[in-house]
Amino acid sequence: MARELFVVIVGCGRLGSHVANRLSASGHSVVAIDLQQSTFAALSPEFGGFRLEGDATELSVLTLARTERADVFIATTSDDNVNLMAAQIAQTFFDVPRVVARVFDPARESLYRELGVTPICPTTLAVDALLAFVPEVVEGGIDT
């Protein structure tokens, strides 16, 4: 296995908990942050990381999560603006080298990039996957 990473994950919903479980299972250190403690139930019994209840757009919460030590910061909440704010704080205040955030609205992807945050847009990903299924449509236009 490659070097063990320290990963901070914001939002412990379906996406966040899944990523946290996977990373933890492959031996990485994970801190999962969510506003509601109840969401931590989605973490697998084998999850070996930390759970932190709090608002990840607050400096004090990210400090508590030891974000300054993080190699990767992943924002997965269902609110695009919360993700973008938390990601910018991670990058600007805590110098996290790799910062990625989910964004639902494809129109906002470019703003994320401009602000130094790598966007993961479910819609864009789904579109790419669907179009890859019919590659001739993308490459040469429809051949009649």
Place this chain on the structure above:
Amino acid sequence: MKVVLVGGGKLAYYLSRVFAAKNHEVCIVSRDAEECQWLARNTRATVVCGDGSDPQILEQAGMRAASVVLAITPNDPDNLVVAQLAERRFGVPRRLALVNDPESETVFARLGVEAVSMTRVLSQLIEQKTEVSEITNLILVGEGKLNATQLDLPPDAPGVGQSLREIGLPENSLVAGIVREGEPIVPRGETVLAAGDRIVLITVPRNHGEVLRALMGVDA
């Protein structure tokens, strides 16, 4: 001047009235459909219903023509993104965001967004009010690097009967305006202070106490 207010509620309502009274063009963007209808009926503002951090909605609100954007929703992340979009996508020259968590003020500043915290402004106002009633902290500029303070000079204040030149206020302080018996005065060095003058004072934290002592004879 065109002003775009993102966020609804009483704050949007009162602000739009203030701007409309000064003949500014106002557009309010709110997510709440019911509130939008109410605002459309009760203000002169154009109302756009939708997510104010959605670039397309902001386009509809005429953001390109806006001189000022005020992000006043109850959610700090929304206000941050609205201000950042206003700057980067629409080139709006002046942007101000409301922060609900006073701690966010530092965050916004570092991310290049000018912000004001109601909680902090209010708590400081209340603090000042309860300490000395003749002294009111008006505004703090740049996270309190510059203070505007209002003073009501009591008859026994050491500044009464002296000209500003005689008082010799320290560097980086200024008596910016005086209201005397309802009449405004923009003072000069020879202006003599009188009992009952209402003074608008500009100071920095370093000399604030010294200036108050010189004019009022009290500590801040």
